[in-house]
Amino acid sequence: MPRWTALELWAERERTQLALWMPVAWGLGIALWFVLPDPRGWAALICVAGGVGLAAFTLSGGGRVTRAIGMAALLVGGGAALAWARAESVAAPVLARPVLATMTGAVEGVDRLAARGLMRLMLRPLEASVGRGRAIMLPPHVRVSLPIEDVPGGLGRGAIIRLRARLMPPAGPIARGGHDFARAAWFQGIGATGRGFAPVEVLRPSSRGEGLRQRLSSHIFARIEGSAGGIAAALATGDVGGIGEADAEAMRRAGLAHLLSVSGLHITAVVGIVMVLTIRLLALWPWLALRVRLPLVGALAGAVAAIGYTALTGAEVPTIRSCVAAMLVLAALALGREAMTLRLVAAGAFIVLLFRPEALMGASFQLSFAAITAIVALHEHPAMRRWFGPHPDWRWSAARQLGALLVTGLVVEAALMPIAIYHFHKAGLYGAFANIVAIPWTTFVAMPLEMLALLLDPVGLGAPFWWLLGHALGALLWLARQVAAMPGAVMALPVAPNGAFAVTILGGLWVALWRTRWRWLGVPGVAIGVIAMLAAPLPDLIVTGDGRHAAIRTGGGMALLRERAGDYVRNALSEIGGSDDAPLALVDQAEARCGADICLTRIMRDGRVWRVAATRSGYALPWASLIALCDRVDIMIADRRLPEACRPRWLKLDALALRRSGGVTIQLSGPVAETARMPGDRHPWIVASEARGR
Structure with a gap:
């Protein structure tokens, strides 16, 4: 028998919780594969983790702690190996x-973005x-956007069309912290994106017509x-293209954007409505009710509804994840077990990461599982059951339920805040309170009304429910607009x-997954991590x-070198710069002198004046002038290759340097330059981009 140390005794008390750390260790291995730069680091991680795991099992002597360490190490190595294999x-x-x-191409998918006036193919x-008929080879999957008015009839899945399109390789992040579409496109198999131009010729119309999803959205x-x-279409089919940009932004600022993405809330509502209707209707038949377990039949009907709803809404990763969780909950109900536990959450996370390890790096996965983990961990705590459990007096019971809803909203908002800051560089201040109203309103009012309207439409009785649904969703939009317009609604x-x-995520998991007093050791980690995130320095130059x-930080906000930059670039640079205001034009700033081809500006930081020059047109410039300019500035930025003799005082960012580094974020207090790409990064999507540059 092993010697019972204090650590072993603690592990014995926490033995029921140890299994919850399996998906954490698995996910840690996946995350480390994305963080480490090259195959040597990946192989070393797998070998070291495997060696530690085998050594721990060999030397454990039956000890629970060493066995847990060994299992965790093997899972870390397995997660890294899986991510590597999936990427290849x-x-x-x-x-x-x-x-x-x-x-000329075959249409594999159609996505209508009605509010933006686009059709994505x-x-x-x-x-x-290209050119005068010179044949080229395109990637096997290309995504093209078309103005809706240019879309001809007969265009649908399976159609063959001919069109002209401006195609681009999938873009990496604009700068550190920006969305890495190149990585996402790699795992989706998208080799190019672009915009098509009229006329679009349909060589062979689609034999399938509009799919069920498109027909339902149009209906x-x-x-x-x-x-x-x-919003009604988003709830039914996952199609968010019909929501106006201003209203979508209001939903995001109010912390209600999760209602537009089909996930756990929507799956739960559909399963719950179907189960209740099935059980209540079958209970009207006494002979059947006495001979069949109606809850089991209701669970089967709910499972079918969840699978059908997942397929209808496009079977995106968040929906699949929620469907898997719903299946586990229904299985627990059928077996007479507790419906929702952290073990079910852990099993759902493990299954998703087993088939889609790349989902771990996305905000959707992190937000979904952070929310459900926080909710379940909170309601498993004895204090919640003691303070907010049932009460014989209906008035106290109602007050307790309202209090539980408020506490749950606050805890979920706190759990999601670090993830929102990390991915979106924003923190909502009133989202918890808005969700206290919006989530029950959507779950118990809007979605049942929409389901009844769709069910009764075939017999001509759906109109009243559509009218009620329109007003219900109008009220939801009003709430979003009011909250979004409040002072300080969003902190950039x-x-x-x-x-x-x-550190913040690991500290939060430590608090949520353990049950003894040792769990509170995670609180300092959460506090330190959040403070470090909030105290991150603002960039002076991106x-x-x-x-x-x-983009250069000025007293009035971020000022753009090229004021005609597209909306995506403008928004991304503002977000990365920690600004919630519309970007300014550098040419209008007093400290800048800009011509048609070159902009020269001064930045004062810590008593030092930094001189920055940047090209702002595509025209060729005399090399002698560029060399002379480089000698007078601290930082030189160009979208072309600069001559070797160009030697600014501190940093030279030309096409050659930026191809290696990706976008660059600079804090002049230091000074410090951070790159979007890790030095020596050999992930497959990076290797593909470097091959393009040669």
Whole structure:
């Protein structure tokens, strides 16, 4: 028998919780694969983790702690190996460079973005040419956006079309902290994206017509107009394209954007409604009710509804994840077990990461599982059951339920805040209170009304329910607009350090997953991590990876080098810069002198004047002038390759340097330059982008 130390005694008391750390260790291995830069680091991680695991099992002597360490190490190595294998298994060609191509392709998917006036097509190119008919090879999957008015009839899944399109390779993050679409596209198999131009010729119409999802969305839009109809379509089919941009932004600022993404809330509502209706209707037949376990039949009906709803809404990863969780809950109900426990949450997370390890790095996975983990851990605590449990007096019972709802909202908002700061560089201040109203309103009012309207439409009785639904969703939009317009509704923050985010998440998991007093050792980790995230310094200068765009911090906010930058670039640079205001034009700033081709500005930091120069047009400039300018400035930025003789006093960011580093974020107090790309990064999507640059 092993010697019972204090650690072993603690592990014995926590033995029922040890299994909850399996998906954490699995996810840690996946995360480390994404963080470590090259195959040598990945192989070393797998070998070290495997060695530690085998050694722990060999030397454990029956001790629970050493066995747990060994299992955790093996899971870390297995997670890293799985992520590596998954990245290699989805490898597909990527477009080498931007092209204007005439292409013939088969339509694999259609996504209508009504509010933006766009139709997004997933195409499988059959043939393509550039210039004067010179044939080129395109990647096997290309995503193209078309204005809706240019979309001809007969265009649907399975159609063959010919069109001209401006295609681009999938773009990496604008700067550190920006969305890495190149990584997401790699795992989705998308090799190029772009915009198509009219005319679009349909060589072979779709034999399937509009899919069920598109037909249902069109049916809903015909019943409810505007953004309310867009929200109704999002609830039924996952199609968010009908929501106006202003209303979508209001939902985001109010902390209600999760209602627009089909996930656990929607799956739960559908399963619950179907189960209740099934059980109540079958209970009207006494013969059946006496001979069949109606809850089991209701659970089966709920499972079918969950699977059908998941397929209808496009089977996106968040929906699949929620469907898996619903299946586990229904299985527990069928077996007479407790419906929702942390073990079920852990099992759901493990299953999702087993098939889609890349989901771990996305905000959707993190937000979903952080919310459900916080809710279940909170309600498993004895204090919650003691303070907010049932009460014989209905008035006290109602007050307790309201209190439980408020506490749950606050805890969930606190759990989600670090993730929102890390991914979106914003923190909502009133989201918890808005969700206290919005979640029950959506679950118990809007979704049942929509389900009744859809069920009664075939017999001509759906109109009253559509009218009620329109007003219910109008009330939801009103709430979002009011909350979004409140002073300080959103706090803009700079990009958070990776280490601070990791410490915060691990500290939160330590608090949530353990049951003894040792759990509170995670609180200092959460506090330190959150403080470090909130105290992250604001960048003074942000340069995009192509060198075309730069944002400089001024007294009035972020000022853009090129004021005609697109909305995506403008919003991304403002978010990374920790600003919630619309960006300014650098040319209008008193400290800048800008011509048609060059901008020269001064930045005062810590008593020092920094001189920054940047090219702002595509025209060729005399090398002698560029060399002379470099000698007079501290930082030189260009979207082209600068001559070797160009030697600014501190930093030279030209096309050659930016190709290696990606976007650059600079704090002049120090000074410190942080790059979007890790030195020596050899992840597959990075290797593909470097191959394009050669």
